[in-house]
Amino acid sequence: MGCVFGKQISSSGPSSGELVVGKVREKDGERDLAVPSGRREKVGTVSTGDGGGGDRESGVAIQNGGDQKEGQKDGNARARGERRRSSRPNPRLSNPPKNIQGEQVAAGWPSWLSAVAGEAINGWTPRRADTFEKIDKIGQGTYSNVYKARDTISGKIVALKKVRFDNLEPESVRFMAREILILRRLDHPNVVKLQGLVTSRMSCSLYLVFDYMDHDLAGLAASPVIKFNESQVKCFMHQLLSGLEHCHNRHVLHRDIKGSNLLIDSGGVLKIADFGLASFFDPNHKQPMTSRVVTLWYRPPELLLGATDYGVGVDLWSAGCILAELLAGKPIMPGRTEVEQLHKIFKLCGSPSDEYWKKSKLPHATIFKPQQSYRRCIAETFKDFPPSSLPLIETLLAIDPAERQTATAALNSEFFKSKPYACDPSSLPKYPPSKEMDAKRRDEEARRLRAAGRNNADGAKKARMRDRTARAIPAPEANAELQANIDQRRRLISHANAKSKSEKFPPPHQDGTLGFTLGTSHHIDSSYDPPDVPFSSMNFSYAKEPIQTWSGPLVEQQPSSVSSFRRKSKQSKKDKNNNSIRTKEKEKNVM
Numbered sequence: 074m075g076c077v078f079g080k081q082i083s084s085s086g087p088s089s090g091e092l093v094v095g096k097v098r099e100k101d102g103e104r105d106l107a108v109p110s111g112r113r114e115k116v117g118t119v120s121t122g123d124g125g126g127g128d129r130e131s132g133v134a135i136q137n138g139g140d141q142k143e144g145q146k147d148g149n150a151r152a153r154g155e156r157r158r159s160s161r162p163n164p165r166l167s168n169p170p171k172n173i174q175g176e177q178v179a180a181g182w183p184s185w186l187s188a189v190a191g192e193a194i195n196g197w198t199p200r201r202a203d204t205f206e207k208i209d210k211i212g213q214g215t216y217s218n219v220y221k222a223r224d225t226i227s228g229k230i231v232a233l234k235k236v237r238f239d240n241l242e243p244e245s246v247r248f249m250a251r252e253i254l255i256l257r258r259l260d261h262p263n264v265v266k267l268q269g270l271v272t273s274r275m276s277c278s279l280y281l282v283f284d285y286m287d288h289d290l291a292g293l294a295a296s297p298v299i300k301f302n303e304s305q306v307k308c309f310m311h312q313l314l315s316g317l318e319h320c321h322n323r324h325v326l327h328r329d330i331k332g333s334n335l336l337i338d339s340g341g342v343l344k345i346a347d348f349g350l351a352s353f354f355d356p357n358h359k360q361p362m363t364s365r366v367v368t369l370w371y372r373p374p375e376l377l378l379g380a381t382d383y384g385v386g387v388d389l390w391s392a393g394c395i396l397a398e399l400l401a402g403k404p405i406m407p408g409r410t411e412v413e414q415l416h417k418i419f420k421l422c423g424s425p426s427d428e429y430w431k432k433s434k435l436p437h438a439t440i441f442k443p444q445q446s447y448r449r450c451i452a453e454t455f456k457d458f459p460p461s462s463l464p465l466i467e468t469l470l471a472i473d474p475a476e477r478q479t480a481t482a483a484l485n486s487e488f489f490k491s492k493p494y495a496c497d498p499s500s501l502p503k504y505p506p507s508k509e510m511d512a513k514r515r516d517e518e519a520r521r522l523r524a525a526g527r528n529n530a531d532g533a534k535k536a537r538m539r540d541r542t543a544r545a546i547p548a549p550e551a552n553a554e555l556q557a558n559i560d561q562r563r564r565l566i567s568h569a570n571a572k573s574k575s576e577k578f579p580p581p582h583q584d585g586t587l588g589f590t591l592g593t594s595h596h597i598d599s600s601y602d603p604p605d606v607p608f609s610s611m612n613f614s615y616a617k618e619p620i621q622t623w624s625g626p627l628v629e630q631q632p633s634s635v636s637s638f639r640r641k642s643k644q645s646k647k648d649k650n651n652n653s654i655r656t657k658e659k660e661k662n663v664m
């Protein structure tokens with residue numbers, strides 16, 4: 074995939090205005106011959122294990138400045154970290170001075186990346202794309218395609234998350250920079266580790282290199298043949314909460330905890346992935362953040378009500394939804410719209426007290442405050458759950474975020490101290506590779522077969538009826554079906570367009586062209602039809618439905634009042650047109 078350079082990269086940062094080479098078309102990942110060989114020689118020679126993303130074996134990430142090394146964390150990097158913490162980091166302000174940019178470009182980084190995301194790549198050298206062999210496309214995200222690939226240097230199987238910046242929009246690059254910065258800050262067995270970055274000086278795309286993970290929790294949970302027992306649920310939850318505890322201790326909010334973002338390797342180790350919506354936060358120095366985060370089914374009430382001042386409670390709410398989901402065998406609050414989501418929350422968790430409404434001063438409180446009040450009924454609804462799980466679910470699904478406590482408190486809860494204990498990850502069954510995408514494929518295939526069956530049956534009948542019905546007026550049933558189809562198509566289109574995120578990146582692309590060895594590439598249909606749950610449905614059979622995706626809806630509707638609220642905000646026109654929830658956060662300092 075080539076790209077055309079020829080525009081000036083505008084940047085609000087100090088190093089804006091750098092001109093890139095005019096009208097050069099180049100294959101993605103093409104080798105950049107201008108990178109000094111001295112830098113290249115460092116490939117694979119520097120040890121890490123440091124949060125800096127280096128990998129001794131694969132040599133994927135190269136420390137040339139060493140600023141992220143464990144031993145130096147108390148030095149420069151820590152100092153930078155402190156600065157970041159004292160005023161929440163803003164990738165816009167993270168550009169290094171011009172001379173550092175020069176060094177970064179000489180080290181092989183494209184100038185558009187260095188200009189906008191200098192801090193994110195600081196101390197690293199890019200890995201060349203032609204040292205990976207693409208094996209298969211394994212995932213498609215909102216703004217990326219993910220490939221299984223072989224590192225031809227180490228022989229390791231890795232996941233390459235390709236982010237494409239079609240117009241090299243600084244805004245998109247900055248958001249990616251934030252994801253990289255956050256990933257570099259984290260270093261925990263239950264958090265996915267950024268092993269390195271692949272790009273070249275002339276490339277307009279970037280690959281993030283991760284260890285390859287066979288499963289995601291959504292895919293496993295949706296498998297018709299897998300049913301988790303209590304100790305397995307504890308095992309997954311313990312790992313999730315441990316990863317979250319680490320993120321929160323490092324002042325990172327994930328803001329999109331859901332099954333498909335919880336990857337599981339062949340040894341049963343769960344890792345929190347996809348930090349595309351994550352943000353640094355400073356509990357002592359609060360700054361407004363966007364409320365347009367977290368996939369709808371896992372979104373806490375305060376965000377639905379427009380909170381911009383929030384904390385770890387948002388991730389804990391999502392974790393509570395996952396816990397109940399694992400025990401129930403299906404998502405517990407599958408809302409289709411924000412209004413419906415909030416209604417489901419109030420029906421299960423009770424509507425907030427008057428005191429809460431007064432205290433919270435949430436922007437959408439007047440719009441969403443229910444006419445009638447609902448009683449909290451978690452214990453009744455989940456009466457078949459293991460008794461020790463209920464207090465934890467009650468805590469995590471507290472309407473008031475302050476009552477959700479912390480990941481550490483959850484890890485110390487009775488749930489993990491009572492028998493049966495969490496099993497060891499290595500003792501989990503060896504599942505066949507399973508991702509949410511596989512569940513979606515199964516779902517699509519089943520739907521296709523059902524449709525084909527219907528068409529065959531209809532075919533003969535239609536032929537007989539053709540003459541007679543040529544002038545017939547459709548029966549009410551036919552009209553209803555037509556309307557249902559139109560609605561269905563609308564939903565599918567919305568799914569394809571809408572994102573479950575509140576920040577915008579370039580759209581996913583069908584990408585069969587890489588600048589390095591190509592393997593098979595599958596077309597992935599990103600459209601997804603959410604389960605059609607009646608508005609009032611809140612009964613749990615706990616019976617696993619054969620086809621169930623667990624990552625929440627990709628469609629979003631706004632109540633008109635909320636839409637107008639958003640119109641007043643400074644979101645980009647493009648996002649509004651897309652009805653994208655992953656909207657750019659253009660409000661200054663609202664990240």
Ligand SMILES: Nc1ncnc2c1ncn2[C@@H]1O[C@H](COP(=O)(O)OP(=O)(O)OP(=O)(O)O)[C@@H](O)[C@H]1O
Binds near residue numbers: 213289349
């Ligand atoms: N390390 C990995 N190993 C295996 N598969 C992975 C890995 N990382 C991501 N994937 C797969 O690719 C999918 C998309 O990745 P990711 O969620 O990071 O991208 P995204 O563009 O942020 O997606 P989304 O819009 O869904 O948040 C994941 O759901 C997962 O199935």
